Amino acid sequence: MSGPSRTISVGGFSLRPMPAPVLLIGHGGMLARAWRAVLERVNAEVVCPTLEQCDFTRPQTVRDVVNAREGGFGLVINCAAWTDVDGAEAKEDAAYDVNAEGPAVLAEACRHSGSLLVHYSTDYVFRGDASAPYSVDEPMAPVGAYGRTKAAGELALRDSGCRHLIIRTSWLYAPWGKNFVRTIAGLCKAKPSLKVVNDQRGRPTSAEHLAAASLALVQAGAGGGGAGAAEGGTWHITDGGECTWFDFAREINRVQGTACDVQPCTTAEFPRPARRPAYSVLDLSRTEAAIGPMPDWKANLADVMSRLEP
Numbered sequence: 620m621s622g623p624s625r626t627i628s629v630g631g632f633s634l635r636p637m638p639a640p641v642l643l644i645g646h647g648g649m650l651a652r653a654w655r656a657v658l659e660r661v662n663a664e665v666v667c668p669t670l671e672q673c674d675f676t677r678p679q680t681v682r683d684v685v686n687a688r689e690g691g692f693g694l695v696i697n698c699a700a701w702t703d704v705d706g707a708e709a710k711e712d713a714a715y716d717v718n719a720e721g722p723a724v725l726a727e728a729c730r731h732s733g734s735l736l737v738h739y740s741t742d743y744v745f746r747g748d749a750s751a752p753y754s755v756d757e758p759m760a761p762v763g764a765y766g767r768t769k770a771a772g773e774l775a776l777r778d779s780g781c782r783h784l785i786i787r788t789s790w791l792y793a794p795w796g797k798n799f800v801r802t803i804a805g806l807c808k809a810k811p812s813l814k815v816v817n818d819q820r821g822r823p824t825s826a827e828h829l830a831a832a833s834l835a836l837v838q839a840g841a842g843g844g845g846a847g848a849a850e851g852g853t854w855h856i857t858d859g860g861e862c863t864w865f866d867f868a869r870e871i872n873r874v875q876g877t878a879c880d881v882q883p884c885t886t887a888e889f890p891r892p893a894r895r896p897a898y899s900v901l902d903l904s905r906t907e908a909a910i911g912p913m914p915d916w917k918a919n920l921a922d923v924m925s926r927l928e929p
């Protein structure tokens with residue numbers, strides 16, 4: 620099939636070819652790699668600056684990449700972030716530069732160029748002590764440095780007046796990169812037993828699912844335009860279902876077919892510099908109303924594990 624009405628199935632979503640050039644920032648990260656694959660499938664012309672070419676701690680480099688394209692980019696995707704949650708506790712200023720100042724400069728540049736900005740945020744912007752899923756308009760109340768810097772990034776985007784989608788996600792994993800699935804899969808092969816915390820509840824998210832679902836939202840018109848985008852621009856995307864880290868690890872061990880004895884433990888047994896949310900399930904209803912149901916985390920996990928990189 621050819622022509623403007625042609626759609627391409629990517630991760631269960633029917634996506635259209637991308638007519639306008641796309642700027643993808645955060646080149647080397649886990650989510651950016653998933654985005655590159657999705658953009659390739661929809662035949663997008665993609666510009667992926669390196670960290671040297673677009674460094675959030677050097678604002679002029681950010682402006683330069685956005686302005687480099689005459690006529691502007693139709694879509695700018697920000698996958699860059701300071702993601703070291705524990706490290707942010709000791710270096711909050713440095714994390715703030717990357718998670719709040721950089722996105723603020725990017726949003727300002729996108730406002731000038733008229734580009735739609737897709738930006739990622741996190742379940743850590745919430746207090747993490749709820750007992751029902753966090754809706755998109757729940758007030759932010761981060762308890763740690765990483766969450767504070769990501770919340771500041773969200774506020775900067777909303778204040779900027781640029782067209783944007785802020786997409787919060789949680790517990791990201793992929794066949795590549797540093798993530799829980801690859802870590803636990805390796806430990807289950809190497810060790811006879813393993814303890815994993817069973818008192819933190821959330822929603823795992825396949826990075827490939829997140830990228831495809833994000834583009835589906837963009838193509839469904841979720842970015843809106845101009846006034847009203849501030850409130851309309853916040854979304855949650857994760858896999859469907861919910862679990863504890865222990866449930867997640869046990870399923871990784873099962874799918875892999877390893878004989879590791881995975882046992883539950885408490886957060887108190889493994890103290891970390893940054894406090895972890897006990898309950899950080901993100902409510903998906905707004906997203907599901909726009910682009911359909913999110914696939915269950917066990918289905919996405921099985922798919923990712925069939926392609927896990929060594």
Ligand SMILES: NC(=O)c1ccc[n+]([C@@H]2O[C@H](COP(=O)([O-])OP(=O)(O)OC[C@H]3O[C@@H](n4cnc5c(N)ncnc54)[C@H](OP(=O)(O)O)[C@@H]3O)[C@@H](O)[C@H]2O)c1
Binds near residue numbers: 645741
């Ligand atoms: N991972 C999770 O579980 C999780 C959960 C919730 C939300 N999120 C959010 O999802 C998004 C993607 O996360 P991810 O896991 O794909 O992150 P990631 O793999 O850590 O990638 C982040 C990227 O940002 C780049 N970066 C760091 N400092 C930069 C700077 N000063 N200027 C420009 N780029 C810089 C990194 O480059 P280097 O590698 O060279 O440092 C890396 O390529 C982030 O917004 C994150 O906050 C992630």
